[in-house]
Amino acid sequence: MNKTFTRLACILFLLIGTMKMGFAQTTSISGIVSDKLTNETLPGVAITVKGKTIGTSTNSEGRFNLSTSEKTPFTVVITYIGYKTIEQEIAGSVSNLEIKMESQSILGQEVVVAASRTPERILESPVSIERFGLAAIRETASASFYDALNNLKGVEMSAQSLTFKSINTRGFNANGNTRFNQYIDGMDNQAPGLNFAVGNIIGISELDLDNVELLPGASSALYGAGGINGTMLMTSKDPYTSQGVSFSLKSGINHVNDPLQGSAPFKEAGVRVAKAWNKFAFKTSFSFLEADDWQAANNTNFDRTSRTVKSGNRSSDPNYDGINVYGDEVNSNMRNVANSVQSATNAGVAAATGGAIPNIIGMITAGLPVTSTPAQIGAFLGNFPAALRPTIQNLIPFNFGLRAGLIPDQSVSRTGYNEQNLVDYNTKSIKTSTSLHYKLSNTVQAVLQANWGTGTSVYTGSDRYSLRNFSIGQYKLELKGQDFMVRGYTTQEHSGDSYISSILGSYINEASKASTTWFPQYVGNYVGARSAGAPDAQAHALARTAADVGRFQPGSPQFEAAKNTIKNTNISSGLGARFNDKTNLYHYEGMYNFTGALKEAFELQVGASYRRYDLNSAGTIFDDLNREINIDEYGAFVQMGKKLADAFKLSFSGRYDKNENFEGRFTPRITGVYTVAPNNNIRLSYQTGYRNPTTQNQYIDLSVGGGSTRLIGGLPESLVKYNLYGNKPYTDVSYRSFLASASAGAANPALLKTYTFTPGGVKPESVKAYELGYKGLLGSNVLVDAYGYYNTYSDFITAVEVFQQNGTSFTKFGVPVNAEGKVTSYGTALGIDYLIGKYNLSGNISYNNIGDIPVTYVNDFNTPKVRYNLGISNRNIVKNVGMNVSYRWQDSFYWTSSFASGDVPSFGTVDAQVNLKIPSVNGMIKIGASDLLNKYYVTSYGNPEMGGMYYVGFTFNQ
Template sequence: MKIYYFILTLFFCSISFAQSTISGSVKDSKNEPIPGANVKVVGEPSGTVTDGDGKFIVKVTKKPPFTIEVSSIGFATQKIEVTSASQKVEVKLENQDTQLDEIVVAASRAPERIKESPVTIERMTIKDIKKTASPSFYDGLENLKEVQMNTSSMSFKSINTRGFATVANTRFMQLVDGMDNSSPLLNFVLGNLIGISEIDVQSVELLPGASSALYGANAFNGILFMTSQSPFDKQGVTAYAKYGMTSQNAAGNNLYYDYGVRVAHAFTKHFAAKANFTFMNGTDWFATDYRDKDLVNNVGLDRSFHNYNGMNVYGDEASTNLRGVGNALVGLGVITPAQASVLPNYNVSRTGYNEVDLTDNKVQNAKIDFSLHFKPWANDTEIIWQSKFGFGNTVYQGANRYYLNGFFMQQHKLEVKGKNFFVRGYFTTEDGGNSYDMLFTGLNINRQWKSDNQWFGEYAGAYIQSTLLGGATPAQAHAIARNTADTGRLVPGTDAFKNAFNRVIADPNVLTGSKLVDNSYMYHSDANYNFKDLIKFAEIQVGGSFRLYELNSFGRIYTDYTSQINYNEYGAYTQIQKKLMDDRLKLTGSIRYDKAKNFDGNFSPRISAVYSAGAQKAHTFRGSFQTGFRNPTTQDQYIGFNVGNAVLLGSAPDNLIRYSETLPVTSPLGQAVVGGTSTTINGNNAYYNSYTAASVQQFAALAGTNPVAAAALLRRTNVGLVKPETVKAFELGYRGQVKKLSYDLNGYYNIYNDFIGNITVVAPTYGTAQDAPNLLLGPTNAGVQSVDAISTGNTRAFQLYTNTNIEIKSIGFGAGLAYKLPRNFEISANYNYAQFDFDQSLDPSFEASFNTPKHRVKGSISNDKLFKNFGFNLSARWNDEYKWESTFADGMIDAATVIDAQINYSIPKLKSIIKVGAANLGGQEYRQVLGAGLIGQQYFASWTITP
């Protein structure tokens, strides 16, 4: 702790070495003052910003002559030579009307003008962050062209580009100051939970589409770069406070607040440091979709009377065949065969609990980060130590809904960088805290007061009695049976329920509890060198990376029951760029090689050309081709996660053996086959002795009336172990500017092979899965035995990770326009079209999960100088309806129109900005993720203080 106290002392104690004091003013070409302009002494830690009248005073630790650099968003940077301590500095900055001259780094790993980028790139600047009408800058990313946001929780939003989007978006990478934000255990980004504070953002750059040639396997569908401000360049104390209200029909009106502070100081020209702290607290969007999961997707029988499985209801996943229960009771001598014959041959489910009863629906997120920056020499070499901590509560939706309660994640980085190179190493670790699985919470609260066997036995007994003795209809018998079996049910809100709930969420054993346990690590290092100062004929870069995972879920999520699982991957790349034809033509070629532990290596090449036309080179045409690949994630390979209605099972060969489960056998035929009342299966049963879930559904629909014909519909699973997927990506684009109108057009065509996805299968606990087994062969036939297992519920459902051998294609188009009107008005609009081509009939059980609207339109109008100190922004977006596929649920997402607005007022004397805004101003609630809560309205007022 001593080092932390030392750092705080450094921040809050100031030592002055000033020898000169320089004052001046900064104005624009119309002689209007520019407030908030950055004034920096070149080569020194000294710096400040202009006040509301454009004036500044800066203390300098040396005597003239020296140079000051003045910059502001939307203006060209200017350097001024100061020759005297008494010199009155008057600076005029020229408007920078074109966004095409903005510098970006992401596309080529080297600084270049955005108009020269070989691929499509979107950018959010400090100016964009200040004027966004969204509650946070991260929410505001949704207004960028190409971006689709998937909201699992108010504080957990997943960014996606170019289709195939889920909350667990393993095809998209997010880097903050060069560090991958992905969870070591889950392999995907947890929104901005450990990201960056909006008052510390320097820039945000988005590369939609495949970027594997430079960034490796995870940058398969896009990559987001967030860069923070340097304490050498931006010093002082910055703070903000937001206070507001969320409004949703299900949750009502609830207050929320969000505040943060940034402290930065350059102590000398060699040493600077900064620290950030942010905290957000609110009430989440209530998830209250009580439709039956199967009916939402229009498959299966109407289960509302007996086998209901509600979208946001948990515990009703405990389901079994009622005839099978009767057979088991006959075997125990409880009922006669004649009584058992009354029971219908289909499943019933237990009564579950609503999600709102299993979580307090509170969201919190705290982020802390600090960094120490050293410049030991006169050149640009900088050594950085950075630590980031993020913790809080949120809801994550994967195969189930999970409440991440007290979730904690941290990252630590050491980096050395200079003009032409960087070398960095960092590690990420996380702790699940008191997180829990809501499905298993519902299941095991039920089991606290009555076991599944007892509940189903009482249900069957009451059904038989009401039918045989009371003459009840099937519907009446089901109602009586459920009321009887539910006797003693724990009621939400009671002390008995709360005690059971607390016991379950503290227990990591899935048979009795629901706690998620995680203490996984990820170690990563990468390096890059640019030879541009050594080799003159072209710009050449080389680089590489290494990553090691240490998975440790204590057997709760992965098959790491006895020891952690280690997995590594590495890669190396090179790139060459050459400008020709008076620098109008830029050619780029890149290639990267990546190798992962369980798979062969892959090469990812990219070639591109950019041509700048026009006298001012203001019209640029670009074209690129690249291949990308994605290694199966650690989940795809090593997961062994029981989610209630199925087990998610990774396909690494050693994983199939490591996973095993002992299951009861209730059928008399099955007990004769296995020689007892239970049997043990492993992952090999899932991949090599199972039926497709689709064919089992078809079987179930017909089995009651024609079992022979029903059995003929069964199809044995025939899938391979998961392997890397690949993409061939073609892209064309055009950027240009005519007077004050700038535009960016792009189109892409992607061809995917060996696409990774999920397939649900049903493995019989005895017998041998066969295509169309013939029931006439009798009970000694292994295929007939497997049908008996399917008929009596002696099965285990699995969700497997595999590849489809069907080629998938996607095509898309995007257009973005921005226009500067008179009197400081700005308007912008963008449109995206996305479509994919996949012949489902060739692989009926495979889900591609494109999850992307075909049409999206976004637009905004703003003015940051409507009149003195007053500005506003109004933004709107629309998408049409689209199909959602995931391991949690399938169904349609409705079309939505969302309008956000904000007004802001600057108070120069207080160096403050007051902003009042509203998200979803129209009030029509909408959904982005099937299973998550409807998104309502959000109102806020904020106060930001700058140095």
């Protein structure tokens, strides 16, 4: 990290040294801004010098002061959400300037940056874009602005816990979405060890958020690897134009009528301080959230071999494996257990007698019929030394059971623990951000920024991960001007006390009684019960009860002691569930806009970037226990645009990227915008995108599912490490057929079919995306936005589960691979905003579907075909009182992931809020609810059901 900032500091000082710094006479402007109709003063109005980064904002009384060395005359621009922008020429210093602002409709007037990396009206964006501005942030009915993003057109969300939510657009949703990029103030917000953003747990404070821009669809041509299905940019407030002290308090309850627990409080608080002088400015923000998390309690029986739901529960299925039950992933075949006991005992007796009794199994088989009475068994045992009799007596039931056919070809699983007994549901989130700003000139600014956060949450990957006290820090040094930007930043990840729930459950079982003891006890007691005439189901129940004697009960001192030891011991030791990830990311990039230098003959931007992933998990996630792993990436892009006549603008973007483990990629984008009438535009685009296999796709080496599966990277070196090229594994389909034949009494090895991995291993996936859209104003009070898209994916990154045979046992591996053939998806969306007087009626509907898919591809489209949102809002129903109500509905769909697969039912939910503005203290009281009707729903299979959250909050000077 020190090297990062040493290099950046050198660059900055060189740039500063070459900058011409002139001194001019200072011009001072002061005044007051108010509403033209009501004469009420307006706090938070932005006053900026046109074309410059110089500016300030009004205080709680609507007053402002601005000093600048800008040469007169110049123009100041006065902007405020919901009001017409005013431009006023300044010829010299002036005091007591009175500015009257007139309210207006702002439909279609927003300015966006993300679509072209340069400011443009949202109506003229060359690709689909959604924007969430200050007014929407302040007046959202959801518990947070991040939750409210779900109401944007085409946006969906997978919620693994109260604070861990993954955003997605246009299909292929995931719990941790590696196909969607998230940036905060230009910094990639991903956790480097995961390659996706951890929701907004370690993100941006709502008080400091200025706007959100979201690009559905591919965006690699401008933003590089990732973002194959979308990119979101969150921008914080400028301390020069948003000054003063702000704070917010929010308190509420959730878990109302929750069958898993009683109602519980949640609380949230935040503060922001910003101050600017002539050239220097700073800001700092802090936010805190604490709550009881939603609990996952899907106890549906799951077949991890076929990855499908199966019938039965713990009482009816001896091999029960509950989705949110952990430790029951460990199982054994009863006949295999009996044979193992026989083999081990036979070897033990032979060793104890020096070979005098080489085959005790044969002696029992020859000397004792399965109908032998206790007296006959006693007489038989009398032939052996007293020290051996208990061992031989323990062997007899297994021998009898196999000979009499009493032991079924049935797998049994250990008794697991429910998730709520293992996972930390004490959710918290602490976020802080501080930045220092210095103006080197009227248009050039240096920024030093530090964002840091810590939290406790739950994440669903291939397992349920209890993220305890993890932290992420992002530290940036940036120099930016009107036409250029150069920045460097680092992301420092620390997993804290995080652990894997299934491993914890399995190891608590092992601590109470080793599986090498538990399974023989189960089989032995089952045989005894069956021999006594008990039916099969009763025999299984008696066997489990006997084997579970001494099992640590949740909440007991023994359970808690084992739990604390295991969850605080690293996975790499073979004794713990804790992962110890300190993976870091280092990123450098620069961009220059030549458009001004070219006299605006055409638009031209160029940029380049370099990135390094520094993997540090101490062998608890990656294959880095005894070596250092770094991954280097670099890339460059160019974008050109030209307006042809007044009605058509054409632009081209192209980017080349190279990851050291894969071949380089070129991703072009071509867009056209045709103005059919003022404020009415048709857009057409061809975009491409790609994403590299994640750091885990490349280098993971981790046991999950209670030890039942080993996840490994898809690079050739990982496949060589486990000899998957030489000792070819079997496909999961053929392995299941083999097991079925064994259960029928005649195992048929001919059913096993080998799986062949490609010599080069996994490689990047790519997409070609076509879109046709329209956005326009119909009159001044109706905004329409519609689009249709068609995507074609190549080398889609999926995963296979294979079974490698070593002797008589099989090892299950999960390996990322590329699907053969192409995967297609398509969809359309329509959004309408309609202003009727003071009311804003809004609605949008989206349709997404997947086309024909290769037989080798596991369908994880994970997206409802139909989603729609309806909303009504009024910022001023009566004086100082506003409201906002939104309804969201989505269709049912089938969810597939490495953790679990199953049906997600359709649901609809209502969010609502009413607010009271208090101008005298520049504050606002808001009373609201997410899921007002408290209808519990789940967004993705295996994750918790969520219900209503009811809150009251106060915000000062937002």
